[in-house]
Amino acid sequence: MGQLGYRKLDGMADTTTTHARSKRSAPGGDTAKQVREPKSWRPFLLLIPAFVVVSFFFLAPLIDVFYRSISDPTLGVQNYVWLFTTPTNMVVAFRTFATSLLVTIVCLLIAYPYAYLMTVVSDRTRNMLQLFIMLPLWTSILVRTLAWLVLLQDTGPINGILEAVFGIGPLPLIRSTFGVALGMSQVLLPFMVLPIYSALAKIDKRLLPAAANLGARPVTAFFTVYLPLSRPGIFAGSVTVFILGLGFYIIPALLGSSKEIMMSALMYQQISGFLLWGHGTALGIFMLATTIVVLALLGRASKGTNLFAGRGK
Amino acid sequence: MRNHKLKRQLSVVALGGVATLLLAGCAGGNDAAPVADRDLAAPVAGVIADGVFDGVTLTYAASGGIFQDGQRDAAWDPFAKISGANFLQDAFDAGKLKAMVDSGNVTWDITNATQFDTARGCGTLYEEYDYSQVDISKVPEGTITDKCMVPNILYGLVVAYNTDAFGDNPPTSAADFFDTKKFPGKRTVSQSPYVDPQTVEFALAAEGKDVNDVTVDDIDVAFDKYRALGDDVIGWTSGAQAQQQLESGEAVMGLVWSGRGYGAAAAGAPVAPMWDEWMIMVDSTAVPKGVKDPQAAFAAVNFYLGAEQQARMTELTSYGPVNVDAKPKVDATLETWLTTEHLKTGIAPNIDFWVENYDALSTAWASWVTGS
Numbered sequence: 001m002g003q004l005g006y007r008k009l010d011g012m013a014d015t016t017t018t019h020a021r022s023k024r025s026a027p028g029g030d031t032a033k034q035v036r037e038p039k040s041w042r043p044f045l046l047l048i049p050a051f052v053v054v055s056f057f058f059l060a061p062l063i064d065v066f067y068r069s070i071s072d073p074t075l076g077v078q079n080y081v082w083l084f085t086t087p088t089n090m091v092v093a094f095r096t097f098a099t100s101l102l103v104t105i106v107c108l109l110i111a112y113p114y115a116y117l118m119t120v121v122s123d124r125t126r127n128m129l130q131l132f133i134m135l136p137l138w139t140s141i142l143v144r145t146l147a148w149l150v151l152l153q154d155t156g157p158i159n160g161i162l163e164a165v166f167g168i169g170p171l172p173l174i175r176s177t178f179g180v181a182l183g184m185s186q187v188l189l190p191f192m193v194l195p196i197y198s199a200l201a202k203i204d205k206r207l208l209p210a211a212a213n214l215g216a217r218p219v220t221a222f223f224t225v226y227l228p229l230s231r232p233g234i235f236a237g238s239v240t241v242f243i244l245g246l247g248f249y250i251i252p253a254l255l256g257s258s259k260e261i262m263m264s265a266l267m268y269q270q271i272s273g274f275l276l277w278g279h280g281t282a283l284g285i286f287m288l289a290t291t292i293v294v295l296a297l298l299g300r301a302s303k304g305t306n307l308f309a310g311r312g313k
Numbered sequence: 314m315r316n317h318k319l320k321r322q323l324s325v326v327a328l329g330g331v332a333t334l335l336l337a338g339c340a341g342g343n344d345a346a347p348v349a350d351r352d353l354a355a356p357v358a359g360v361i362a363d364g365v366f367d368g369v370t371l372t373y374a375a376s377g378g379i380f381q382d383g384q385r386d387a388a389w390d391p392f393a394k395i396s397g398a399n400f401l402q403d404a405f406d407a408g409k410l411k412a413m414v415d416s417g418n419v420t421w422d423i424t425n426a427t428q429f430d431t432a433r434g435c436g437t438l439y440e441e442y443d444y445s446q447v448d449i450s451k452v453p454e455g456t457i458t459d460k461c462m463v464p465n466i467l468y469g470l471v472v473a474y475n476t477d478a479f480g481d482n483p484p485t486s487a488a489d490f491f492d493t494k495k496f497p498g499k500r501t502v503s504q505s506p507y508v509d510p511q512t513v514e515f516a517l518a519a520e521g522k523d524v525n526d527v528t529v530d531d532i533d534v535a536f537d538k539y540r541a542l543g544d545d546v547i548g549w550t551s552g553a554q555a556q557q558q559l560e561s562g563e564a565v566m567g568l569v570w571s572g573r574g575y576g577a578a579a580a581g582a583p584v585a586p587m588w589d590e591w592m593i594m595v596d597s598t599a600v601p602k603g604v605k606d607p608q609a610a611f612a613a614v615n616f617y618l619g620a621e622q623q624a625r626m627t628e629l630t631s632y633g634p635v636n637v638d639a640k641p642k643v644d645a646t647l648e649t650w651l652t653t654e655h656l657k658t659g660i661a662p663n664i665d666f667w668v669e670n671y672d673a674l675s676t677a678w679a680s681w682v683t684g685s
Contacts, residue, residue: 088680155561175547258504258548259684265506266683272408273506274675275434 062288065281072278079282089266089283093290096263099180099252100245104192106185107241108234111192115233118193119200133190141187145254148183149174152255175257183251188244192237199233235302239295246291263287350608358448358636359619361612367397369609374405375425378553380572383629384425388622392613400613407507410601414438419603422610425465428458429510431597432668435461440600446611448618451636453653458664462597463614466626467633469652469659470503470511470592473574475565476583487519487590490566491538493545498565501558502539504548504682508675510667511592514660515568518590524663529670532677539681548682559584570594575631575650586650593652593659595635627651 069079083089118129136144151158152173159170173179203226211221249264263283270280351365373389375381385402393400405424413419414437431439439461449463456464472490474483475498484496503512514524516535539546547564549555552573558564559577567574577584598617600610616622623634627641633653634641643651652659667674 086676086679088676088683092683153561154563253550254554257684258682261683266679269506269679269682272406273508274671274679275407275411275438276675277408277411 065284068277069281069285072281079278080286082279083282083286089286092261092263092266093286095260096246096287097290097294099177099184099260099262100242100248102177102181103184103188103245104238104242106181107189107192108238110185111189111196111237112230112234115193115197115200118197119203119205133193136186137190141250144186145183145251148179148186149254152179152182174255175260177256177260179255180252180260183255184245184248187251188241191240191244195236195240196230196233199230199236203229231302235298239298243291243295246287353446353608353612356446356448356612356615358451359616359622361392361396361616363395364397366609366612368399369397369606370399370401371422371606371609371613372401372403372420373423373425374403374410374421377404380630380632381425384617384626387625387629388617388619389613391622392616396612396616398609398613410438414602417603419601419605421601422604422606423613424599424601426462426597426599427507428462428595428597428662428664429508429667431462431599432459432664433671435459436602438602440602440604440607442600443607443611446608447615451620451638452618453635453637453656455661456595456635458595459597462599463618464635465596465598466630467635467652468594468596469571469655470509470515470568470594471571471574471652472587472591473559473567473569473577473584474587475559475562476585477562478565480583483585484566484587485589487515488521489587490568491516491519491542493542496566497545499545499547499563500542501547501549501555501564501567501569503555503568505550506682508671508678510674511594511662512568513674513677514662515592518592518660524660527663527666529673532670532673536677536681550682556580571633571650571652572631575647578646578650579631588655588658591652591655591659593656593661 070077072079114129114133118126121129150156153159154170154172154174156173158173162169162171207225207229208218208221211225212218216224246262247264248262249268252260252262253265267280267283267287270276270283353362353365371389371393373381373385375384381402385400389400389402392398403421405421405426407426407430410421410424413421426434426439435441441460442463447463449457452464453467456467472484472487474496476483478498479496482495484490484492489496490500503509513532513535514527516538517524517527517531519538520534522531547558549558549567549569552570555567555569556573556576559567559569559574560580560582562582571586574584574586598614600607600614604610618636620634620636620638620640623636623639624641626632627634627639628643631647631650633651648654
């Protein structure tokens, strides 16, 4: 009983000091720097579940993967030498980044107008539009990809119509970059639409008439006012799509030919096909490192854009 | 203050507890009691005594589909019924097997691997057979290719061709597969993640080379031959995909597993096998290294090799039996696809060469399947 009372008092004292301090410093102007909670380690306890999960299920395996890459079959860098001296690896790594970039661009071009539409329609229509975007997420990726396979193959209905009506084809709709980009874009589209929508929804619509009032033509108003304000959404969506795209496996395998195979397939092959775990883990570490570098460069390029707040500085 | 200390101690204890639990979870499974050797009579293929494996659980890991279902119905479930064992099925993955063996926690008792897998992993990934516990007297000649296997199925890598396209003038040699002038249209070839040395050997056979006389340089010769087909070659990454390409007519010819060619024909597609030159394939039935109850595993394999079981297996899966006395009752379509009738024109693989030159092969294969 006594302890409880003591704790309550303790807590109250904390709050009052903070209040007092913030009030005192408010007129001084620079409030952000001075208003701070008293230093306490207690809030960090909230991190324990995340810390435990991440260390056991991500960090420890990652360290193991790294260790294997320099120790399987013998201690040394031979796996990395293999990685950089085998042309296949570099070709596939480049292809993986290029495909993911292409998909990011395709998603962006489709998602931006779509997200804009979502901000101008009625609530009811918006819910419908949102449902359309989420719907693919609820279907198995395998089923969707097989459906594309049936539609796009040389003897499939799309090529059949092209041939019967326009007398062209069969066009290489599958076993081509086109097929892979199409399949991946469909799967990844929601990850682009949602962040862009949340950014666009926050933009004050009156800014555009205001710009027009100052003599800007619609195109100028869009590029100088609207687009810059939506940058956080574009950035968040693009980074998400790009990174998710790097890890695709099933879609390139089914809708692409050998010329569209991506890094994940190469890793799977080394690990499960050849049982060369040193090679496979080295590829994994290489992908992780290059992705981090690309992210860091992107982060630099978009300085001032807060990725997580979904809102400009 | 006291309260804080207590709390901190508690959280440390809790963290430690979680860690211990997780570690225990990882290390578990190492403590299986050694199995006392049961007194079984001399093995006769396809025979097991009543109730000798009461309470024993065995797991078979293979590639799934009607293939594994057929094997289960033909041999593993009947074995379980008689011996009293409990038989489970799982999906095989070589990487998973290596992880099991490395961590000393092997949960598979019998696996289906390629004969190259067992030749390469004999003694490290796979247990050597005690052939005194398995009756191999009825196994087709030459199908036991290393000490860690008995044959699982007898099948083939064969050219399946579209009879609508080439019915009047069918291909009759491996070289015809590469002749796009005489046989125009797309061909499908394995580009699966799993190295297939016999795809390489097929191209060399088409060049007129003896597979027992190949060199490392020949590997590139073979892949260049496939690459020279250009747009006329498409790849398959799984048996199901090969079958789909044949059925849809996407490919007018394919170098595919005999069972998949049969699958397309059985589904009504106009597809027939070319037996003039084909690659004999044998899969291994293998026991993983460090298996908990080798005696039970060997006894189950011995049962699997029975004539009756093999006949039933063939009827259910279309793959050839590995007991020379097996007399499967098959329909006319399946009869045209049964490899066991055409062994004279088949080419057996040069296993030793591929095990020795695995690195060169895997590098070339990786380059082939990634199109670079």
